[in-house]
Amino acid sequence: MRRDDLTQHTSARPLLEIRDLNLDFGTPRGCIHALRNVSLDVPAAQVIGIVGESGSGKSTLAYTVMGLLPENADVTAGSILFEGKDLLKMPAQARRSLRGDRLSMIFQDPMTALNPVRTIEGQMIDIQHHEQGTRGEKRARAIDMLRRVGISDPRNRIGAYPHHFSGGMRQRICIAMALLVKPVLLIADEPTTALDATLEVQIIHLLKDLQREIGCSVLFVSHHLGAVAELCDRVAVMYAGEVVEQGAVRDIFHNPGHPYTRALLECDPGRIRKSTRTLPTIPGEVPSLLGSKKGCIFHTRCPQAFNRCLQENPVEYRIGVDQVARCHLHDEERLVSA
Numbered sequence: 001m002r003r004d005d006l007t008q009h010t011s012a013r014p015l016l017e018i019r020d021l022n023l024d025f026g027t028p029r030g031c032i033h034a035l036r037n038v039s040l041d042v043p044a045a046q047v048i049g050i051v052g053e054s055g056s057g058k059s060t061l062a063y064t065v066m067g068l069l070p071e072n073a074d075v076t077a078g079s080i081l082f083e084g085k086d087l088l089k090m091p092a093q094a095r096r097s098l099r100g101d102r103l104s105m106i107f108q109d110p111m112t113a114l115n116p117v118r119t120i121e122g123q124m125i126d127i128q129h130h131e132q133g134t135r136g137e138k139r140a141r142a143i144d145m146l147r148r149v150g151i152s153d154p155r156n157r158i159g160a161y162p163h164h165f166s167g168g169m170r171q172r173i174c175i176a177m178a179l180l181v182k183p184v185l186l187i188a189d190e191p192t193t194a195l196d197a198t199l200e201v202q203i204i205h206l207l208k209d210l211q212r213e214i215g216c217s218v219l220f221v222s223h224h225l226g227a228v229a230e231l232c233d234r235v236a237v238m239y240a241g242e243v244v245e246q247g248a249v250r251d252i253f254h255n256p257g258h259p260y261t262r263a264l265l266e267c268d269p270g271r272i273r274k275s276t277r278t279l280p281t282i283p284g285e286v287p288s289l290l291g292s293k294k295g296c297i298f299h300t301r302c303p304q305a306f307n308r309c310l311q312e313n314p315v316e317y318r319i320g321v322d323q324v325a326r327c328h329l330h331d332e333e334r335l336v337s338a
């Protein structure tokens with residue numbers, strides 16, 4: 001199946017439509033192809049997880065949507081339609097206006113987002129610069145949002161500086177700031193990685209409750225498959241710059257169609273029995289992203305690779321009502337001729 005069939009299958013137009021996105025980083029060693037032919041939809045009011053090993057391109061994808069790429073990044077092909085408009089063709093000023101308004105982001109490290117020398121109050125009022133209302137009304141909204149994310153005594157604590165709060169509390173403040181502007185799309189880049197397991201669970205539940213309340217879509221980047229299963233409606237699995245499989249969370253987790261997804265699930269610490277002493281890892285190494293590649297990007301580590309995988313990069317095949325995988329094993333013609 002091709003992507004067009006999947007789009008027809010889902011009724012309303014997605015909020016975000018990423019199509020055939022290619023991105024390179026220029027480095028002294030050569031060109032790193034960090035995103036290759038990435039296509040992904042984020043429907044309105046849904047939570048989409050992006051998972052994959054370190055270096056697979058998850059953060060690069062998130063930052064490309066936000067328009068926060070470093071100087072050496074070059075989008076060489078593709079489009080990112082947000083509410084029907086291509087973000088990549090928008091003037092810089094228009095993109096800046098979208099950030100902190102219809103688009104907002106939670107970063108892995110809360111200190112990246114918070115200004116250490118300003119009070120929480122000042123920062124939460126500033127972030128509402130697109131919103132109507134007096135300073136007093138904006139302060140009241142900020143206090144209400146702090147209460148909703150679980151900051152006790154927010155009326156007094158709003159005057160404090162970021163360093164007065166613990167790491168978990170700082171991430172709650174970042175979530176409050178990101179949601180205060182009522183974004184239609186929230187991008188969360190590994191928002192729980194810096195937190196311990198208990199805090200992680202709390203933050204995931206908080207995000208889920210607030211997402212439902214506000215009705216925004218979320219692009220949730222994570223290493224943690226358990227968190228994705230808990231929070232997301234759909235998931236895209238990335239490997240070496242490509243989305244190799246995507247679909248509804250229940251389908252991908254119960255019936256993975258790509259050998260890489262299966263390997264990733266088998267290595268997930270959440271699935272490994274306590275008696276197991278060492279964590280299984282996927283055999284082999286992630287290929288270098290330098291230079292062009294022939295064949296399937298996963299063939300060097302795939303236990304099921306056959307000749308065609310070394311020669312030809314697979315297209316997306318539909319393997320379920322709402323599930324696609326880039327793997328030749330799902331080519332029906334091959335199955336018929338086998």
Ligand SMILES: Nc1ncnc2c1ncn2[C@@H]1O[C@H](COP(=O)(O)OP(=O)(O)OP(=O)(O)O)[C@@H](O)[C@H]1O
Nearest residue numbers: 025027032034053054055056057058059060070289
């Ligand atoms: N500014 C940059 N210059 C050169 N290469 C970069 C730059 N940023 C990222 N890369 C490379 O692009 C690839 C994708 O990186 P990215 O950070 O998007 O992966 P990731 O899946 O988010 O990894 P992690 O889970 O470790 O954050 C990696 O090979 C990385 O080294």
